Amino acid sequence: MSRIRSTFNTTTRHNRNAQQFRSGCLLLLLSMGASMSAAFVLPHTQQQQQVRSTIGSNPITTFAASVEDKLEVFDADKEEAIQQQKNLMKKRREEQKYQPKDAQEWKFFDTARVHVSGGDGGNGCVSFRREKGEAMGGPNGGRGGRGGSVYLICDKSINTLAPLRYRVHVRATKGRNGLGKGKDGQKGKDIAIKVPPGTVIRELRTQKLAGELKEDGERFLVARGGRGGRGNAAFMTQRNTAPKIAERGEPGAKSWLSVELRLVADVGFLGKPNAGKSTLLASSSNNKPKIADYPFTTIVPNLGICNIGEEGAGLVLCDIPGLIEGAAGGAGLGPAFLRHVQRCKVLLHVVDGSSEDPIGDFNTINNELKMYDEFLAQKPQVVVLNKIDLPDVQDKQEDLLEQLREAAGHSRVLPISAATTERVKELMGRLKKFAEAQPVIDLPPIPEIDLGKAGLDFDSDDYEILSDPSYPGQWRISGEYIEQIAKMTHWEYPEAVARFGRQLDAVGIAKELQARGAQDGDLVMVDEYDFEFNPNLTNPYIPQDLLDREAMFDGSKSKGDDEDEAIAWRPYQQGGFLDEDVGELVGFTEAEEWDMLDEDFEFDEDSADFDFGEDEVWMSQ
Numbered sequence: 218m219s220r221i222r223s224t225f226n227t228t229t230r231h232n233r234n235a236q237q238f239r240s241g242c243l244l245l246l247l248s249m250g251a252s253m254s255a256a257f258v259l260p261h262t263q264q265q266q267q268v269r270s271t272i273g274s275n276p277i278t279t280f281a282a283s284v285e286d287k288l289e290v291f292d293a294d295k296e297e298a299i300q301q302q303k304n305l306m307k308k309r310r311e312e313q314k315y316q317p318k319d320a321q322e323w324k325f326f327d328t329a330r331v332h333v334s335g336g337d338g339g340n341g342c343v344s345f346r347r348e349k350g351e352a353m354g355g356p357n358g359g360r361g362g363r364g365g366s367v368y369l370i371c372d373k374s375i376n377t378l379a380p381l382r383y384r385v386h387v388r389a390t391k392g393r394n395g396l397g398k399g400k401d402g403q404k405g406k407d408i409a410i411k412v413p414p415g416t417v418i419r420e421l422r423t424q425k426l427a428g429e430l431k432e433d434g435e436r437f438l439v440a441r442g443g444r445g446g447r448g449n450a451a452f453m454t455q456r457n458t459a460p461k462i463a464e465r466g467e468p469g470a471k472s473w474l475s476v477e478l479r480l481v482a483d484v485g486f487l488g489k490p491n492a493g494k495s496t497l498l499a500s501s502s503n504n505k506p507k508i509a510d511y512p513f514t515t516i517v518p519n520l521g522i523c524n525i526g527e528e529g530a531g532l533v534l535c536d537i538p539g540l541i542e543g544a545a546g547g548a549g550l551g552p553a554f555l556r557h558v559q560r561c562k563v564l565l566h567v568v569d570g571s572s573e574d575p576i577g578d579f580n581t582i583n584n585e586l587k588m589y590d591e592f593l594a595q596k597p598q599v600v601v602l603n604k605i606d607l608p609d610v611q612d613k614q615e616d617l618l619e620q621l622r623e624a625a626g627h628s629r630v631l632p633i634s635a636a637t638t639e640r641v642k643e644l645m646g647r648l649k650k651f652a653e654a655q656p657v658i659d660l661p662p663i664p665e666i667d668l669g670k671a672g673l674d675f676d677s678d679d680y681e682i683l684s685d686p687s688y689p690g691q692w693r694i695s696g697e698y699i700e701q702i703a704k705m706t707h708w709e710y711p712e713a714v715a716r717f718g719r720q721l722d723a724v725g726i727a728k729e730l731q732a733r734g735a736q737d738g739d740l741v742m743v744d745e746y747d748f749e750f751n752p753n754l755t756n757p758y759i760p761q762d763l764l765d766r767e768a769m770f771d772g773s774k775s776k777g778d779d780e781d782e783a784i785a786w787r788p789y790q791q792g793g794f795l796d797e798d799v800g801e802l803v804g805f806t807e808a809e810e811w812d813m814l815d816e817d818f819e820f821d822e823d824s825a826d827f828d829f830g831e832d833e834v835w836m837s838q
């Protein structure tokens with residue numbers, strides 16, 4: 218059996234050289250990255266300028282363009298159109314500056330980043346029963362409490378991620394430490410964050426999908442609290458009836474999340490700016506969005522519930538900012554909001570009959586849609602020809618309808634006037650029937666990452682041993698499981714250190730190290746802990762300063778005459794641990810309330826108790 222010698226004094230300041238080396242490399246990489254990005258990422262217009270100067274009207278233009286598809290051939294008309302749109306958007310931004318802060322636009326947030334951390338588990342305790350005539354009874358150190366977990370809860374009464382904008386760090390509380398007399402530590406409090414239906418959760422760094430909340434009341438574990446460390450009572454065996462060993466609490470899971478909202482509606486509006494989408498929403502629902510005769514009036518999605526006519530009542534409508542040519546490539550405001558119509562059963566394509574080229578508009582939008590997302594492009598559409606109250610439009614109405622039917626390839630085309638509400642009631646009735654008839658094809662997303670796991674749940678075989686020839690005799694072991702075990706080891710208890718050695722053995726790490734040529738006395742690093750590798754050592758090394766402290770401790774003074782009182786093993790009166798920050802042995806203190814845990818604690822999501830206290834659950838407003 219291999220033993221690992223714990224070298225305390227070096228625990229916190231391990232391997233400075235290696236760290237410096239690493240951070241040096243990192244700096245180097247970062248500075249390389251910076252200069253590379255400076256060289257390759259040019260502003261859009263600058264890129265176009267370059268393209269223009271290299272291509273010009275040269276006959277090889279077509280050849281160049283086909284060689285490099287990404288090159289955009291300069292087109293004066295398009296450039297002008299883009300410039301016009303830019304000016305308009307600038308105008309909108311200017312206007313926005315003067316909007317009151319409580320305007321709808323200010324409150325709508327559909328993306329957020331948040332750091333969630335589950336509470337650490339409480340530490341286990343080493344303590345022994347003491348009764349009359351029995352100097353040292355059985356072990357009775359309690360278990361630490363479980364750390365609180367962080368959940369997201371789906372609440373249909375809110376429709377923005379604004380609460381997450383105002384608090385980026387969400388931490389659940391720690392579990393309390395276990396105490397003597399078999400008292401287990403109190404659990405940490407769970408935290409729940411309310412989010413609207415359609416919230417999609419991803420791990421920020423990898424952008425891996427973790428899950429999605431759709432139904433009201435559904436909840437999703439995003440950071441699991443750590444398990445409480447076991448007290449010495451749990452380590453009693455026939456051979457060792459007085460174990461001086463306890464575990465530290467398991468650290469809670471932590472991660473950065475990117476949270477994104479996809480509104481859930483039956484019908485998503487689609488169309489060029491100024492087509493009359495918001496006017497239609499206003500004339501058919503309880504929502505009164507902003508309407509004006511310039512493009513990009515709408516800058517955030519609006520949800521409305523149809524309230525005209527019996528047939529269409531209750532239909533949920535979603536009006537998004539208008540789309541323009543180049544939307545799939547990021548032009549205009551629309552693309553950022555297109556994901557909001559991904560959940561809709563049906564798309565309502567609003568065509569402005571008074572536009573110069575209504576059919577061209579219709580085709581442009583459909584092309585953009587195809588480029589943006591094939592899935593979205595295949596959603597069933599209903600087309601409306603809007604503004605038929607205008608005489609000009611009336612004149613060519615029949616022609617336009619015919620052409621639209623042809624371009625769309627189906628006959629779900631209806632002439633309406635959103636302004637006068639002509640045929641709007643009929644449209645809503647038909648839309649509702651059509652939406653209801655749609656099969657549910659929205660496949661449930663396949664999660665790629667499980668945020669509900671804490672370190673100990675990871676596959677125990679999963680570890681990696683790294684060594685660097687320039688640092689002979691140094692080994693770094695990485696792996697969620699072994700790192701978590703290291704964090705849970707009470708290094709000041711020799712038996713705990715020995716147990717860690719056995720765990721290294723069990724996972725196969727000790728053998729692997731030997732096979733790779735690790736020598737007696739080599740430095741082994743796991744997470745922030747350093748050890749000397751010593752497979753032949755039989756007695757774990759106890760740092761002298763800890764032994765000195767123990768010798769200085771006078772147990773007889775600590776507790777009064779009450780012989781029945783349970784006292785802890787010296788020097789940890791009620792059990793204790795080494796506080797690495799201050800380098801001191803710290804005793805556990807008595808807490809007011811106790812909460813008993815089963816010995817074999819299993820994480821049970823259903824028993825999670827949410828704290829709906831003051832600032833831990835966030836409402837939308």
Ligand SMILES: Nc1nc2c(ncn2[C@@H]2O[C@H](COP(=O)(O)OP(=O)(O)OP(=O)(O)O)[C@@H](O)[C@H]2O)c(=O)[nH]1
Nearest residue numbers: 490491492493494495496510513514515539635636
């Ligand atoms: N005559 C007439 N005008 C309409 C009709 N529908 C909308 N409008 C006008 O068209 C202009 C644009 O309407 P909006 O509803 O803001 O258009 P939108 O599609 O929401 O535009 P964005 O939000 O910019 O994408 C406004 O001046 C409306 O009054 C209609 O049926 N008839």
Ligand SMILES: [Mg+2]
Nearest residue numbers: 494495514515
């Ligand atoms: Mg609008």
